Amino acid sequence: MADSVLARIEEARRTGNWRAFAEWIPYVRYLGLEVEVGEQELVTLMRFAPHLVGNASLPALHGGTLGALLESAAIFQLLREAESAFIPKTITITVDYLRPARPVDTRARAIVTRQGRRVANVRAEAWQEDRDRPVALAFGHFLVTT
Template sequence: MVQLENLQAAKESGDYSRLIEQIPYAQLLGVVMREDQGQPLFELPFSQHNIGNEHLPALHGGAIGGFLENAALLHLVWARESSEVPRTIDFSLDFLRSGKAQSLYARCDITKQGKRVANVRMTAWQEDESKPVAVARAHFLLS
């Protein structure tokens, strides 16, 4: 299992960039994490390389899925105060609207955390949190 360094320092400073730098794929997508109302808030700032349809233009569904999976993993690391990154068992993603060429945001909710497995729900939106672009749920292996 991956061990992330500097979790405590990131929590104290509110700067999670050093944490995200340790996950190459999260870095490639451009995932940003900060705390908002005592909970992690994730942002995927718009970037040309996350485009899936140049005509609309729209974000790539895979990039949206990758963003949400990273968000859930980082949320679990944050909530458990554990430097171990859980492993994804399954991931189920519903696309509700096309993602426009602008920032995408996400929040996660740990539905259930057991000793070995956690269930996490994710929501991604752009201008209006009540109009999600995608929702997802996943199971993660914690140990």
């Protein structure tokens, strides 16, 4: 049972099919996240769906969904780069909300700023139409060992 995560991580590292790995996670399916695999980076797409709305009168995406998107992007990037045999555990994450997140598709990417033996520091940014105008930023520490 516990080998299931490791087997899937190893398969994704071997095949590069992080999309399939992501789809295996129920919450990722719930949010509607899809991993787009690029040469240099993974981009995590959160397709707009009505259940992601946090303010119906504006409308705007719920801050929690943006936080979850950024956290997921960080974890996918870490899984791709690190040797970790399990899903990295978030120790702390800080999300800065920069501008309105409209009810449209949102993407995020992450950069591992420091890979330590036990802890990795990751920065992530989320944007909508214009990649140069991020709607939210995050930075966090993740535990990559047991």
